[in-house]
Amino acid sequence: MNNTKMVPVPSRSIIPERDSDKAPILEAFNLGIDFGGLTAVDNFTIAVGRTEICGLIGPNGAGKTTVFNLLTNVYQPTRGLIMLDGKNTTGKSTYQVSRMGIARTFQNIRLFSKMSVLDNVKVGLYNSTKCSFISSVLRLPQYFKSEKQANEKALELLSVFDMESHAYDEAGSLPYGAQRRLEIVRALATNPGIMLLDEPAAGMNPSETWELMENIRKIRDKFQIAIMLIEHDMNLVMGICEGIAVLDHGKIIAKGDPEQIKSNPAVIEAYLGKKEA
Amino acid sequence: MSIKQKINRLPVFVRALIISVVFAVFLVVVQILISGGTISGYISKIIILVGINMILTLSLNIATGYLGQLPLGHAGFMAVGAYTSAIILRAVPADSAAALFPVTLIAGGIMAAIFGLIIGIPALRLKGDYLDIITLVLGEIFRVIITNIDSVLGFDFTYGARSLKNIPKVTTFIGTFLCVAITCLLIYTLIHSRQGRAILAVRDNEIAAESCGINITLYKTLGFTISAFFAGIAGALYASYLGILNPASFGFMKSIEILVMVVFGGMGSMIGSLISATVLTVLPEALREFESFRMLVYSLLLIVIMIFNHSDKMKRFKTVAIDKIKAVFSKKAVKGAENEQH
Ligand SMILES: Nc1ncnc2c1ncn2[C@@H]1O[C@H](COP(=O)(O)OP(=O)(O)O)[C@@H](O)[C@H]1O
Numbered sequence: 001m002n003n004t005k006m007v008p009v010p011s012r013s014i015i016p017e018r019d020s021d022k023a024p025i026l027e028a029f030n031l032g033i034d035f036g037g038l039t040a041v042d043n044f045t046i047a048v049g050r051t052e053i054c055g056l057i058g059p060n061g062a063g064k065t066t067v068f069n070l071l072t073n074v075y076q077p078t079r080g081l082i083m084l085d086g087k088n089t090t091g092k093s094t095y096q097v098s099r100m101g102i103a104r105t106f107q108n109i110r111l112f113s114k115m116s117v118l119d120n121v122k123v124g125l126y127n128s129t130k131c132s133f134i135s136s137v138l139r140l141p142q143y144f145k146s147e148k149q150a151n152e153k154a155l156e157l158l159s160v161f162d163m164e165s166h167a168y169d170e171a172g173s174l175p176y177g178a179q180r181r182l183e184i185v186r187a188l189a190t191n192p193g194i195m196l197l198d199e200p201a202a203g204m205n206p207s208e209t210w211e212l213m214e215n216i217r218k219i220r221d222k223f224q225i226a227i228m229l230i231e232h233d234m235n236l237v238m239g240i241c242e243g244i245a246v247l248d249h250g251k252i253i254a255k256g257d258p259e260q261i262k263s264n265p266a267v268i269e270a271y272l273g274k275k276e277a
Numbered sequence: 278m279s280i281k282q283k284i285n286r287l288p289v290f291v292r293a294l295i296i297s298v299v300f301a302v303f304l305v306v307v308q309i310l311i312s313g314g315t316i317s318g319y320i321s322k323i324i325i326l327v328g329i330n331m332i333l334t335l336s337l338n339i340a341t342g343y344l345g346q347l348p349l350g351h352a353g354f355m356a357v358g359a360y361t362s363a364i365i366l367r368a369v370p371a372d373s374a375a376a377l378f379p380v381t382l383i384a385g386g387i388m389a390a391i392f393g394l395i396i397g398i399p400a401l402r403l404k405g406d407y408l409d410i411i412t413l414v415l416g417e418i419f420r421v422i423i424t425n426i427d428s429v430l431g432f433d434f435t436y437g438a439r440s441l442k443n444i445p446k447v448t449t450f451i452g453t454f455l456c457v458a459i460t461c462l463l464i465y466t467l468i469h470s471r472q473g474r475a476i477l478a479v480r481d482n483e484i485a486a487e488s489c490g491i492n493i494t495l496y497k498t499l500g501f502t503i504s505a506f507f508a509g510i511a512g513a514l515y516a517s518y519l520g521i522l523n524p525a526s527f528g529f530m531k532s533i534e535i536l537v538m539v540v541f542g543g544m545g546s547m548i549g550s551l552i553s554a555t556v557l558t559v560l561p562e563a564l565r566e567f568e569s570f571r572m573l574v575y576s577l578l579l580i581v582i583m584i585f586n587h588s589d590k591m592k593r594f595k596t597v598a599i600d601k602i603k604a605v606f607s608k609k610a611v612k613g614a615e616n617e618q619h
């Protein structure tokens with residue numbers, strides 16, 4: 001265990017050789033948060049390369065979702081520092097770090113359920129749609145131009161998951177798997193440098209999961225972004241993640257590539273040793 | 278293809294033209310009927326009141342239906358608009374009042390919007406019940422200030438409980454309904470835009486909206502301010518419709534009355550707002566004959582209609598009923614076509 005140091009360590013990707021020529025897209029140094037007396041996350045230090053797909057795994061309640069909430073400034077950390085694309089995000093609000101290039105999906109799906117599928121994606125395009133309030137209300141030419149662009153872009157993004165035909169359906173009426181995919185499309189629409197996926201395969205059947213895996217890889221290749229995902233489906237995690245960090249009781253107990261993680265005794269204990277309790 | 282789809286296929290400007298023409302014809306016909314005396318003075322007064330209540334309902338619907346908040350002090354913004362416009366109109370020469378009315382109308386709206394902004398910035402940081410209660414309290418504070426400000430200022434300004442009298446009665450049928458149309462149009466264009474989507478996103482899920490880069494405080498404040506603006510417009514129309522203002526008419530019960538119209542029409546539904554403002558303005562008047570039972574019948578009708586509008590069973594029943602009716606019509610249409618062929 002190499003994460004007990006109290007001083008920030010030099011950034012190092014889980015997989016050092018990938019993107020080693022470029023600065024990491026995301027770095028966290030000794031990140032920690034307490035809820036009252038409970039330390040939910042502690043000494044969380046990680047660096048993610050520009051086009052890396054990495055996994056965050058660990059038993060239920062380990063603090064994985066809390067890490068995502070810290071990285072997107074939904075929670076302000078009690079300790080530690082986050083650098084997004086080389087910039088410190090301390091004190092910024094969630095919408096500001098979104099603009100700085102971090103996007104996410106949610107463990108409990110959070111779609112704009114009463115809006116159409118297309119409009120959900122267009123909300124994701126909010127910052128790249130250039131249209132002033134006056135142009136919107138008075139329908140000036142800028143409105144028609146920006147709406148046309150937004151519609152085209154939204155449909156193009158939906159095509160990543162072959163969802164164009166559902167563009168005008170109400171988002172809340174989609175089947176579960178499609179809702180998870182729509183959340184990913186919406187996150188992509190914000191034009192992120194890194195996308196955080198919180199249990200993207202939850203509730204999907206094996207064939208849907210397999211397809212999702214292919215698509216996550218496709219998205220990384222096409223958009224050249226980093227993806228960090230929380231997932232319980234080990235086939236998916238071991239199948240696409242180039243680097244994996246294992247969290248237990250709020251602390252990283254192991255980092256490495258899938259092979260290293262599979263054979264790490266601390267990981268096996270965290271997953272199997274706890275079972276009898 | 279349903280009628281709605283057929284209409285949606287038409288180019289935007291054709292649709293806009295059709296709606297404008299229909300609306301202009303409606304305005305002219307009703308105005309002729311009013312001038313000719315076919316529509317009595319009493320009825321025409323009710324028609325204007327319907328228009329004012331339409332704007333009120335549409336305005337509160339922005340905050341409730343689109344923004345997802347539940348302000349309980351909406352009558353306060355109406356009062357600000359009403360007093361602003363009325364005080365200016367009383368100060369200008371009587372013969373120029375009608376010409377200046379559009380200006381004082383907008384002044385009333387802007388003043389209400391400013392109050393909405395001042396209140397919205399701190400209040401919208403609160404969540405749920407706290408926000409509701411804060412708006413309730415602030416609405417009441419407006420009323421109390423309007424009632425007592427003269428004794429603080431030392432001169433007659435709002436005339437407090439003695440009522441502000443002799444306001445030029447320049448609210449006309451055509452003027453009111455032009456305002457209704459403009460309100461509908463502006464709300465429609467707002468909601469179907471980048472900014473409108475942001476407002477709806479905040480309503481549907483604040484955290485998700487924020488993680489899409491939307492400044493939720495900004496859009497809550499914006500929605501709240503726009504809602505106050507149109508309430509101010511309605512207030513200004515109301516002032517010059519009655520010709521007299523008393524702070525007591527802008528109390529908590531007035532806010533609730535507007536809220537009932539919104540809920541009754543369906544949150545977030547523009548057509549619903551228009552219909553419910555009409556029904557709930559006309560109904561109490563129509564029930565005037567049954568003086569002693571009036572409030573009883575009114576409340577009962579409200580309950581019945583609420584149940585009809587909002588229970589799941591009734592919703593299912595309605596969709597089934599509508600489908601059946603549609604089926605009958607389409608069958609008739611098919612049969613009609615067949616008959617023609619034979
Ligand atoms: N807002 C909060 N307030 C108090 N405790 C919290 C809060 N958010 C998370 N926790 C606690 O932090 C721990 C980690 O939760 P979470 O990050 O959701 O776990 P995971 O996603 O790994 O299953 C849990 O014990 C949870 O109860």
Ligand SMILES: [Mg+2]
Nearest residue numbers: 064065066107
């Ligand atoms: Mg979780």
